[in-house]
Amino acid sequence: MPTSKSEPSGGRRGRCYDLAVIGAGPAGLAAADAAAGLGLRVALVDAGSRPGGQYYRHPAPELGAARPEKLHHGWAAFARLRARLAARPLVDHLPGHHVWAAEAGVPGDEERPWRLHATRGPGAGDRATVLARAVLLATGAHERHLPFPGWTLPGVVTAGGAQAVLKSSLALPGRRIVVAGSGPLLLAAASSLVSAGAEVPAIVEATSYLGYARGLPVLAGNPGKLAEGAAHGARLLRHGVRLRRSSAVVEAHGTDRVTAVTVARLDARWKPVPGSERRIACDALAIGHGLVPQIELATELGAATVTGPDGAVALAVDAEQRTSVPGLWAAGETCGVGGADLALAEGVLAAHAVAGRPAPARERAVRRRRRAFAALMAAAHAPGPDWTGWVTDDTDVCRCEEVPAGEVRAAVAELGAGDARTVKLLTRAGMGWCQGRMCGPAVACLSGGGAGRPDGRPLSCPVPLAQLADPGPESGPA
Amino acid sequence: MLKRTPYDVVVVGAGVVGAACAYYAARSGLKVAVVDRGPVAGGTTGAGEGNLLVSDKEPGPELDLALLSTRLWRELAEEFGARVEYEPKGGLVVATRPAGTDLLHGLAAQQRAVGVEALPVAADELRTLEPHLAEGLPGGYLYPQDAQVQPALAAAHLLRASGADRYLGEAVTGLLRGPGGSVTGVVTGRRELAAPAVVNAAGTWGGELAALAGVRLPVLPRRGFVLVTEPLPRIVRHKVYAADYVADVASGSADLQSSAVVEGTPAGPVLIGASRERVGFDRTLDPGVLHRLAAQAAALFPVLRTVQVQRAYRGFRPYLPDHLPAIGPDARVPGLHHACGHEGAGIGLAPATGLLVSRRLLGEEPELDLAPFRPERFEGAERLEDAEGES
Numbered sequence: 001m002p003t004s005k006s007e008p009s010g011g012r013r014g015r016c017y018d019l020a021v022i023g024a025g026p027a028g029l030a031a032a033d034a035a036a037g038l039g040l041r042v043a044l045v046d047a048g049s050r051p052g053g054q055y056y057r058h059p060a061p062e063l064g065a066a067r068p069e070k071l072h073h074g075w076a077a078f079a080r081l082r083a084r085l086a087a088r089p090l091v092d093h094l095p096g097h098h099v100w101a102a103e104a105g106v107p108g109d110e111e112r113p114w115r116l117h118a119t120r121g122p123g124a125g126d127r128a129t130v131l132a133r134a135v136l137l138a139t140g141a142h143e144r145h146l147p148f149p150g151w152t153l154p155g156v157v158t159a160g161g162a163q164a165v166l167k168s169s170l171a172l173p174g175r176r177i178v179v180a181g182s183g184p185l186l187l188a189a190a191s192s193l194v195s196a197g198a199e200v201p202a203i204v205e206a207t208s209y210l211g212y213a214r215g216l217p218v219l220a221g222n223p224g225k226l227a228e229g230a231a232h233g234a235r236l237l238r239h240g241v242r243l244r245r246s247s248a249v250v251e252a253h254g255t256d257r258v259t260a261v262t263v264a265r266l267d268a269r270w271k272p273v274p275g276s277e278r279r280i281a282c283d284a285l286a287i288g289h290g291l292v293p294q295i296e297l298a299t300e301l302g303a304a305t306v307t308g309p310d311g312a313v314a315l316a317v318d319a320e321q322r323t324s325v326p327g328l329w330a331a332g333e334t335c336g337v338g339g340a341d342l343a344l345a346e347g348v349l350a351a352h353a354v355a356g357r358p359a360p361a362r363e364r365a366v367r368r369r370r371r372a373f374a375a376l377m378a379a380a381h382a383p384g385p386d387w388t389g390w391v392t393d394d395t396d397v398c399r400c401e402e403v404p405a406g407e408v409r410a411a412v413a414e415l416g417a418g419d420a421r422t423v424k425l426l427t428r429a430g431m432g433w434c435q436g437r438m439c440g441p442a443v444a445c446l447s448g449g450g451a452g453r454p455d456g457r458p459l460s461c462p463v464p465l466a467q468l469a470d471p472g473p474e475s476g477p478a
Numbered sequence: 479m480l481k482r483t484p485y486d487v488v489v490v491g492a493g494v495v496g497a498a499c500a501y502y503a504a505r506s507g508l509k510v511a512v513v514d515r516g517p518v519a520g521g522t523t524g525a526g527e528g529n530l531l532v533s534d535k536e537p538g539p540e541l542d543l544a545l546l547s548t549r550l551w552r553e554l555a556e557e558f559g560a561r562v563e564y565e566p567k568g569g570l571v572v573a574t575r576p577a578g579t580d581l582l583h584g585l586a587a588q589q590r591a592v593g594v595e596a597l598p599v600a601a602d603e604l605r606t607l608e609p610h611l612a613e614g615l616p617g618g619y620l621y622p623q624d625a626q627v628q629p630a631l632a633a634a635h636l637l638r639a640s641g642a643d644r645y646l647g648e649a650v651t652g653l654l655r656g657p658g659g660s661v662t663g664v665v666t667g668r669r670e671l672a673a674p675a676v677v678n679a680a681g682t683w684g685g686e687l688a689a690l691a692g693v694r695l696p697v698l699p700r701r702g703f704v705l706v707t708e709p710l711p712r713i714v715r716h717k718v719y720a721a722d723y724v725a726d727v728a729s730g731s732a733d734l735q736s737s738a739v740v741e742g743t744p745a746g747p748v749l750i751g752a753s754r755e756r757v758g759f760d761r762t763l764d765p766g767v768l769h770r771l772a773a774q775a776a777a778l779f780p781v782l783r784t785v786q787v788q789r790a791y792r793g794f795r796p797y798l799p800d801h802l803p804a805i806g807p808d809a810r811v812p813g814l815h816h817a818c819g820h821e822g823a824g825i826g827l828a829p830a831t832g833l834l835v836s837r838r839l840l841g842e843e844p845e846l847d848l849a850p851f852r853p854e855r856f857e858g859a860e861r862l863e864d865a866e867g868e869s
Binding site: 422 | 492516520647772782783787789
């Protein structure tokens with residue numbers, strides 16, 4: 001897998017990759033590997049500097065981590081995949097490429113391939129356009145944030161962010177870390193944190209976990225997931241970590257930094273039970289409410305979506321991982337959050353479909369089992385409708401533009417906003433640097449409109465103006 | 479719930495034009511309902527830049543409307559002020575070629591004759607007004623009446639101040655009809671709203687609403703993209719655009735027309751706007767359009783080459799074949815009034831439109847002759863439309 005860091009060879013009109021895979025996490029890596037194995041010429045286009053995505057995030061070699069695999073479940077699978085890809089000359093790895101727009105091609109028309117427009121850095125020349133006959137979107141997911149008073153204090157990090165920093169720079173966000181939110185990531189994060197030497201006084205999980213009881217057959221079909229949970233559980237038990245179910249952090253305290261949190265019990269609708277509050281001292285809070293598929297590149301093209309049991313919007317795909325846009329495939333979290341094993345399987349399935357080969361039975365079986373588990377998990381950890389009750393009017397909902405919840409509520413009640421887009425227009429919530437990735441789900445809930453149709457986004461990430469002004473070279477395989 | 483409510487007028491459309499109609503009608507003492515299939519400012523208004531321009535208009539009915547609106551926006555600014563981010567910042571039109579200055583002199587002379595303030599700016603004065611403007615531009619004109627509002631806030635605050643009952647998220651599916659085919663209200667998925675008058679302020683959807691009344695109003699969409707930079711310190715003080723823009727607005731061509739209108743906003747980002755294409759309601763991004771906008775903005779303000787474009791958005795401007803809006807009662811259908819087809823000038827022209835519509839609702843003499851805006855003026859004009867419509 002040649003890694004291209006230099007200016008890509010340009011000007012090869014008419015020559016293009018058979019497949020461009022966007023994202024080098026589990027789904028993208030598996031797809032690139034399988035597609036090359038089937039003889040396709042593949043561009044693996046990734047925003048990161050090293051393959052692996054968020055899931056297989058690992059320390060830079062310069063850090064000299066002795067055993068990066070210690071922080072990873074599934075490291076062996078990644079190592080195998082990476083080694084296989086490295087030996088595949090048909091795959092060009094294009095790291096550091098942030099794709100800002102995917103211009104749809106016309107299937108079967110060699111003159112009109114897909115064009116992926118990417119930025120590679122701040123300079124005017126750091127622009128790249130990748131040509132391909134088909135595109136696989138494997139851009140993964142980002143974290144769902146549900147705001148609460150004090151969530152912007154230093155020391156409050158996301159559960160995923162805490163894991164990412166640990167995996168990439170071997171650093172901890174604090175010494176005494178409360179882990180809170182909802183979802184299986186909490187156990188994984190807490191387990192990593194205690195392994196790395198942190199004290200975790202409590203894991204605060206908003207659901208009761210009773211949701212899983214309704215899916216016993218699904219659980220029986222996913223023994224690996226149970227074993228994974230049991231391993232985390234056993235490690236946490238050894239370290240005396242307490243799991244508080246049906247509870248939430250409803251406020252973080254501190255002036256310069258978080259020094260304590262208030263935890264309250266929740267009813268079934270996630271409404272805090274009055275009088276149940278108790279304070280836990282800590283110097284960091286890792287909070288996570290699951291993941292939301294990152295699908296802007298596809299929704300901008302009008303791709304059909306489905307809304308999951310947790311309210312998250314994902315791409316609708318058929319049995320061959322095809323989206324509703326001709327020539328665009330999707331795999332992994334973009335089709336609904338379901339974990340690395342599912343992503344690996346879907347990447348392989350998508351590669352076969354693109355190559356016109358029959359789907360392998362093993363991956364089909366994995367997908368069936370894991371999709372069922374993902375649906376169960378999404379339903380079990382769906383935010384309760386009354387979570388907004390703990391968001392006081394002066395709590396900033398949008399951190400980038402510093403828009404408090406009270407302003408969002410006024411836009412709805414007084415100015416006639418009925419959805420997240422109008423709230424954004426009237427309050428600027430979601431107009432800042434992160435473009436609503438952080439506050440989007442919260443604003444949607446506060447505006448009462450639900451997730452709704454995703455807002456079109458002609459640019460999926462910021463682009464230096466000079467790169468828009470000067471069209472760059474187009475690149476296909478060398 | 480099929481309950482008849484005694485309104486004097488039902489306005490269809492909660493964009494800025496519908497909101498202005500509601501505002502002036504309510505101020506005249508009428509009982510108003512506003513209905514929209516989406517939220518407030520959910521259509522073209524929410525995708526607009528908020529240009530209140532006289533500078534880009536040649537003398538004629540649209541400029542008359544714009545001059546009336548300029549006065550009305552000043553009054554409205556007293557009432558709403560900072561809440562709608564009104565900024566009387568003025569427009570600066572620059573020539574990009576020496577020949578362009580002659581064009582600007584000619585246009586400014588005509589505009590001044592009808593009451594537009596236009597001050598010539600010599601080449602060496604340009605950078606006093608706009609310190610970051612490119613060097614070597616041959617000259618331009620300053621238009622102090624040009625101003626800016628934040629369109630969604632303008633629509634929302636006008637609508638709230640009107641006190642009108644809002645029925646948002648309800649699409650109009652039919653019209654109530656009275657004796658002689660008159661329109662006597664609207665039907666939504668949830669209710670009937672009866673009123674002796676219905677105002678069509680449905681923007682790009684205005685043609686469909688007219689069709690519900692059995693009449694033709696050939697409103698067509700004209701697509702536009704706007705680029706939004708990261709928040710910046712105030713480096714652009716006026717609305718600045720190249721002289722080519724004036725020609726583009728009047729163009730009947732289906733090709734891409736773009737010349738960058740560059741301006742700062744109170745929140746910090748610089749807006750770069752005004753691509754114009756006739757591609758129906760096609761939402762597909764054409765990177766070539768973004769390229770032209772960015773290149774022209776960078777040609778006017780080279781410093782912009784060093785900034786990030788944070789996002790882009792698109793909208794569809796509702797236009798009629800002769801590029802004038804439809805304003806006033808429809809002679810073909812008693813009870814039906816129109817206030818749509820403002821193309822890219824709806825934010826600017828909204829107050830005048832609202833005021834004129836309310837005059838006619840009350841049977842009063844309007845401030846302007848509405849003849850050029852007659853909604854039925856396209857009757858028997860199919861051939862003209864074929865020649866000028868989408869290709």
